[in-house]
Amino acid sequence: MDEIQRRAAPIARQIAERLEGAGCPPPRLGMILGSGWGAAAERMDVSVRIPFAHLEGMPACGVAGHAGAFACGTLAGKPAAAALGRLHMYEGHPPAEAVLPVAVLYELGVRTLVLTNAAGAVNAGFAAGEVMVIRDHINFTFRNPLTGLCAAERTRFVDLAQAYDEELRARLRAACADAGISCREGIYMQLPGPSYETPAEIRAFRALGADAVGMSTAVEAVYARYLGMRVAGVSFLSNMAAGLAPGGIGHGEVLERSERSRASLAALLYAFAERL
Numbered sequence: 693m694d695e696i697q698r699r700a701a702p703i704a705r706q707i708a709e710r711l712e713g714a715g716c717p718p719p720r721l722g723m724i725l726g727s728g729w730g731a732a733a734e735r736m737d738v739s740v741r742i743p744f745a746h747l748e749g750m751p752a753c754g755v756a757g758h759a760g761a762f763a764c765g766t767l768a769g770k771p772a773a774a775a776l777g778r779l780h781m782y783e784g785h786p787p788a789e790a791v792l793p794v795a796v797l798y799e800l801g802v803r804t805l806v807l808t809n810a811a812g813a814v815n816a817g818f819a820a821g822e823v824m825v826i827r828d829h830i831n832f833t834f835r836n837p838l839t840g841l842c843a844a845e846r847t848r849f850v851d852l853a854q855a856y857d858e859e860l861r862a863r864l865r866a867a868c869a870d871a872g873i874s875c876r877e878g879i880y881m882q883l884p885g886p887s888y889e890t891p892a893e894i895r896a897f898r899a900l901g902a903d904a905v906g907m908s909t910a911v912e913a914v915y916a917r918y919l920g921m922r923v924a925g926v927s928f929l930s931n932m933a934a935g936l937a938p939g940g941i942g943h944g945e946v947l948e949r950s951e952r953s954r955a956s957l958a959a960l961l962y963a964f965a966e967r968l
C-alpha cells in the first residue's frame with residue numbers, strides 16, 4: 693500500500709460499512725463526475741450517498757457545480773460508485789490529494805473507472821456542446837501524483853502508452869450514438885488553472901497536439917493506471933477555447949452549457965454502463 697491508499701482506505705471503509713448495511717455489493721464501475729456531469733448520478737439507483745464532509749479524512753470540495761459526495765448503488769443494473777465532484781489542484785490540493793477520490797473508489801472495489809470533465813475545445817473543427825472521448829492526454833501541469841510514492845507491490849514507472857482503454861473508448865463512442873450525442877475523440881490537455889487560457893496559449897497548445905483543455909483528469913488517469921484500473925475519459929466541450937469564439941469564458945457559462953446537456957450526458961453514462 694502506498695501513502696495515498698493508506699489515506700483512502702479508512703475513508704472507503706466508512707462508505708463500505710454503509711453499503712454493507714444497505715445490502716449492496718461492492719462497486720466495480722466507478723465514475724468521477726466533473727462539472728456538468730453530476731446529473732448522471734440521477735440515473736443511478738443510489739443506495740448510499742455520503743457528502744465528502746461527512747467522511748472523516750476526506751478533504752472538502754469547494755467548487756460551484758460540484759456536490760462533493762460519493763454516491764453508490766447501481767447504474768443500468770451494474771454495481772457502481774461515483775464521486776460527485778473532485779479535488780482540483782487549483783484549489784490547492786497537491787496531486788497526491790487530488791487523486792484521493794480515485795483511491796477511495798479503488799479501495800471500494802472499482803476496477804473500471806470513467807473520468808469525466810468539462811473542457812474547452814482547442815480543435816477548431818469541434819463544437820461547443822459536443823462530447824470528446826479522451827484518446828490520450830498531455831499532462832501540462834508537470835506534477836505527478838506518483839512523486840514520492842513508495843509501495844513495494846507496484847512500480848512508479850507506469851506505462852502510459854495506452855492509458856485510455858481502447859475497448860472502453862469504443863463503448864463510450866457507441867454509448868454516445870445510443871444517447872444521440874455528437875461525439876469526437878481526441879487529446880485532452882490538463883492545465884493547472886484556475887485562470888482560463890490566453891488565445892496565444894491556446895494556439896501553442898493546439899500546435900502541441902491538444903484537442904481540448906481542462907483542469908483535471910490527467911493526474912487521476914496516471915494514478916488509476918498505477919493501480920491497474922481500466923480507465924476511460926470523456927470531456928463535455930462546454931465552450932470553444934480562448935480566441936476560437938467571440939466573447940469570454942466563465943465558469944458560469946461552463947456550468948450553464950453543461951446544465952442544458954445534463955440529460956444527454958446522464959444518458960451517455962447510462963448507455964455506457966449498459967454496454968459493460
Ligand code: HPA
Nearest residue numbers: 810811812905906907933
Ligand atoms: N479552459 C480550461 N478549462 C476549462 C475550459 C477552458 O476553456 N472550459 C471548461 N474547463
